[in-house]
Structures are given as structure tokens and as C-alpha cells.
Amino acid sequence: MAGEPASLPAWQTLTEEQSRRWTEVLDHVAAALPSGVVSVVIDGGSAHAAVVADRLADALHAGGRPCARLTGHTPPASTGQPPLDARYRLEAGDNRRTEGTPDTVTVADGSGWLARPPSGRWDVVVWLRTPPVGPGANGGRGAGCDIVVDLHDPTWPVIRHLSDRLAPQDRWYLSESRAFFATRAATWDTKFGDDLPAYAAAVNEADLPVGGVVVDIGCGTGRALPALRDAVGPYGVVIGLDLTPQMLTAARAHAGRAAADLLLGDARNLPLADASVDAVFAAGLLTHLPDSEAGLRELARITRPGGRLVLFHPSGRAALAARHGRPLRPDEPLAEAPLRRSTGLTGWHLNRYDDPPHRFFATATRRNA
Known part of the structure; x- marks a missing residue:
């Protein structure tokens, strides 16, 4: 029927x-x-x-x-x-x-x-x-x-x-x-392609270092890669990393336009050296990790002191919870108090927290060891 x-x-x-x-x-x-x-x-x-x-x-x-x-x-x-x-x-x-x-x-x-x-x-x-x-x-x-x-x-x-x-x-x-x-990889951009301007706006607002090394952890189909290239300029390095081979296959078009490298890897054990990047961009990553604190600690490991962490989602927490039919909980990893605590425990200082209906946006700075 x-x-x-x-x-x-x-x-x-x-x-x-x-x-x-x-x-x-x-x-x-x-x-x-x-x-x-x-x-x-x-x-x-x-x-x-x-x-x-x-x-x-x-x-x-x-x-x-x-x-x-x-x-x-x-x-x-x-x-x-x-x-x-x-x-x-x-x-x-x-x-x-x-x-x-x-x-x-x-x-x-x-x-x-x-x-x-x-x-x-x-x-x-x-x-x-x-x-x-x-x-x-x-x-x-x-x-x-x-x-x-x-x-x-x-x-x-x-x-x-x-x-x-x-x-x-x-x-x-x-x-x-x-x-x-x-x-979902093959149809991801078709379903969520309207989010591209939101990604570009978030990257522009993040004030990433020109000429720096920036890595998009959990890059998916690579929607942020062109904006990241614009932010770091022609002499910077842009890397997209994802856990799923099919997502990286779908990311090749965006990566080609952004002259970005693509890596297959797990955010819990990144194939990058200590203090090797200037900025980490992570869209929708933390809520998918089994242990958000461990994930933040691994992101801190690869980031140089003074480097930038950008956490982003093209929907705010309340809108995303409503879309998935679940209540919004104050103990979620991206709620302000838990995120401020977890970043503080893992080598970051949370600089900004913004959670209106249309997006989630937070930035943190890597503290000196």
C-alpha cells in the first residue's frame, strides 16, 4: 500500500x-x-x-x-x-x-x-x-x-x-x-546544497590566518573547502579529512576547485603531526563522536598554540533537535556550559558561542602547553 x-x-x-x-x-x-x-x-x-x-x-x-x-x-x-x-x-x-x-x-x-x-x-x-x-x-x-x-x-x-x-x-x-x-554521500549536496552560503559565511567570520594550514575534520562532501581556500589564500594549505570513503569521493569536485588535499581518517586518531595546523574547521563533528572530550583533545594535539578551532552547523541546536524529533538537553556536548567545560579541559579557550535558530557557531583558541 x-x-x-x-x-x-x-x-x-x-x-x-x-x-x-x-x-x-x-x-x-x-x-x-x-x-x-x-x-x-x-x-x-x-x-x-x-x-x-x-x-x-x-x-x-x-x-x-x-x-x-x-x-x-x-x-x-x-x-x-x-x-x-x-x-x-x-x-x-x-x-x-x-x-x-x-x-x-x-x-x-x-x-x-x-x-x-x-x-x-x-x-x-x-x-x-x-x-x-x-x-x-x-x-x-x-x-x-x-x-x-x-x-x-x-x-x-x-x-x-x-x-x-x-x-x-x-x-x-x-x-x-x-x-x-x-x-547518503552521493545525494548529500543535492539534499543540503542550500547550506553552502552558510558555510562560506561561517568561514569568513572565523578570521582564519592567511597563508596558514587549515584542516576540515569530518569534511563530508567538502562544502567548506572552497571557502577555506579563499580564507587562507593561494599560499595556504587546505586539507579535508573524513571517515567515509564515499564522502571523500563526493568531495573531489569541491576539493579540486579549492586545490585541497583529501585524507581518509578518524577524528579520534588523526593522521597529522602534533602542532602541525593553524586552524581546525569542524562542522557537525562533535555530536557524532563517541567521546566529545577525547575528540577535542585530539584536535588540540594537531593545532599550534594560538591556533583556531571553529565549530559549526548550518542549523542551531534547537532547530536541529526539532527536526529530529528530540528534546533539547542542557547536558549535550554543544550546550554552552558543557562545551565551555570540555574545551577548557582539553587545551582550548572558548572565545565565542553563538546558537541562534539558523546556525551553530563557536570558536576557541589553542592555549599554550
């Missing part, structure tokens, strides 16, 4: 690359589950949940973890006993996998099961984020869930949140960040 999300493709119809992407996501989820008896429910307001639950059960079995796969949309009526005890598993004889051991993972799907957790709670809640399918739909935001998987493209799942209590972000950050941006 029109307006319904695309169905999940069968395994055999996926390309080799798409199959690897699904396997990687399922392996991340399976590895994050605690040891011992664990109950997992998968929801998201669409029929995708049952298919993903089946695939997770298959991944668990392939990894040697016993799995009880509960099927159907509604748990049994409450009888005062946990619905997942041995008696219930015997009653659920038509389910596909119902063995029980001290290390069994029980997997259910759907809002019916979500509302009726075993023993009072689910150990892990997985939310599938899909496009809105009707007026007022929120698209499956998954606030408060342990794991959020983006399924806007059913052939290309991406983990967008995995609770720290289950797994440190370092285990999944690299693969999931690259996967998220890889499929």
Missing part, C-alpha cells in the same frame, strides 16, 4: 555488500547482549520487527548462543506466572526455537510483547527506526530504547544507538558511522 515502509528483502535477494551490512549489524547486536538468560524484544511499529527478530535468532544460533524465538503478536494472558517460564515454553510448541539453557536468549517482537515483559521487564529493547507512514507518525524515534537500528533503507541497516551498558561505542562506532554516511 502507498505510504507503507518498504518490506525487508529476503536474504537471497541482497547483494553481497548488503548481506555483509546486515551480518555486521546483527553481529554487533548479538555481541552486545549480556551473558546468562536474557530477554530481548524488537519493535518499531511495522512488520519489520518479526523479520529482524528471526534474523537475530539465526545470528545467535550461528554464534553458538541458544535462543528461544517467541512468535505471534500477543503474549498469553497473565496467570501470575512469568510468561517465559518452562511451562510456557512447552505451551509454545509451535515456535521455531524454544530450547532453554542457563545462557538462553529469548527473542520476541511487536508492541504486544513489548507491553507485556517477562518477569516485569525486558532486558534489552531494540527499536527499528523507519520512515513515518502516516499523519503525526514519528518515524520510530526509539527514545529510551537500548538499541536503535535505522531501517530507512531496508537493504542497509545502521545502528544509531547502542546503550553504553551493553557495549562501549568504540566497538561499533567506526562501522556504523561509515555505513550511515556511505549511502
Whole structure:
């Protein structure tokens, strides 16, 4: 029907690359589950949940973890006993996998099961984020869930949140960040091309040193590179660095016009020498890093004393939060008090903080060691 999300493709119809992407996501989820008896429910307001639950059960079995796969949309009526005890598993004889051991993972799907957790709670809640399918739909935001998987493209799942209590972000950050941006690189400028004047204005306002070395960390498709070239002049050095190869491919046109070098690299471990740049431009970077303080410390490492840090986004924090359907929190990395604290702890002095609706703009100076 029109307006319904695309169905999940069968395994055999996926390309080799798409199959690897699904396997990687399922392996991340399976590895994050605690040891011992664990109950997992998968929801998201669409029929995708049952298919993903089946695939997770298959991944668990392939990894040697016993799995009880509960099927159907509604748990049994409450009888005062946990619905997942041995008696219930015997009653659920038509389910596909119902063995029980001290290390069994029980997997259910759907809002019916979500509302009726075993023993009072689910150990892990997985939310599938899909496009809105009707007026007022929120698209499956998954606030408060342990794991959020983006399924806007059913052939290309991406983990967008995995609770720290289950797994440190370092285990999944690299693969999931690259996967998220890889499929968006080719259309990024088409979707956000109107932001180019805002980038140019931010670079112009940053007062970067003529003839200096400036690096755009997380450069994406390179929208800031021409403006950075104009700022440092013909004798300066402009570098664009990004985590995602597809983004760097898309950045070649902007880089060519700006006579800029492009580097593949992780902002948490930059392939640049200590105190080797005069200025760092970072658009939308900090909120994508697992540890914003560690990221700021790495940016400080490569910047000469007195050098400049420019943090930018073409939407203000409040506008961006509203676009993504989430509340604006005072403890976010780019909120003024946390940012002033984190820059101060990592070798920077925050000079300016500006957060109107139309953009976010902050500058800091690298302190002497």
C-alpha cells in the first residue's frame, strides 16, 4: 500500500555488500547482549520487527548462543506466572526455537510483547527506526530504547544507538558511522546544497590566518573547502579529512576547485603531526563522536598554540533537535556550559558561542602547553 515502509528483502535477494551490512549489524547486536538468560524484544511499529527478530535468532544460533524465538503478536494472558517460564515454553510448541539453557536468549517482537515483559521487564529493547507512514507518525524515534537500528533503507541497516551498558561505542562506532554516511554521500549536496552560503559565511567570520594550514575534520562532501581556500589564500594549505570513503569521493569536485588535499581518517586518531595546523574547521563533528572530550583533545594535539578551532552547523541546536524529533538537553556536548567545560579541559579557550535558530557557531583558541 502507498505510504507503507518498504518490506525487508529476503536474504537471497541482497547483494553481497548488503548481506555483509546486515551480518555486521546483527553481529554487533548479538555481541552486545549480556551473558546468562536474557530477554530481548524488537519493535518499531511495522512488520519489520518479526523479520529482524528471526534474523537475530539465526545470528545467535550461528554464534553458538541458544535462543528461544517467541512468535505471534500477543503474549498469553497473565496467570501470575512469568510468561517465559518452562511451562510456557512447552505451551509454545509451535515456535521455531524454544530450547532453554542457563545462557538462553529469548527473542520476541511487536508492541504486544513489548507491553507485556517477562518477569516485569525486558532486558534489552531494540527499536527499528523507519520512515513515518502516516499523519503525526514519528518515524520510530526509539527514545529510551537500548538499541536503535535505522531501517530507512531496508537493504542497509545502521545502528544509531547502542546503550553504553551493553557495549562501549568504540566497538561499533567506526562501522556504523561509515555505513550511515556511505549511502547518503552521493545525494548529500543535492539534499543540503542550500547550506553552502552558510558555510562560506561561517568561514569568513572565523578570521582564519592567511597563508596558514587549515584542516576540515569530518569534511563530508567538502562544502567548506572552497571557502577555506579563499580564507587562507593561494599560499595556504587546505586539507579535508573524513571517515567515509564515499564522502571523500563526493568531495573531489569541491576539493579540486579549492586545490585541497583529501585524507581518509578518524577524528579520534588523526593522521597529522602534533602542532602541525593553524586552524581546525569542524562542522557537525562533535555530536557524532563517541567521546566529545577525547575528540577535542585530539584536535588540540594537531593545532599550534594560538591556533583556531571553529565549530559549526548550518542549523542551531534547537532547530536541529526539532527536526529530529528530540528534546533539547542542557547536558549535550554543544550546550554552552558543557562545551565551555570540555574545551577548557582539553587545551582550548572558548572565545565565542553563538546558537541562534539558523546556525551553530563557536570558536576557541589553542592555549599554550
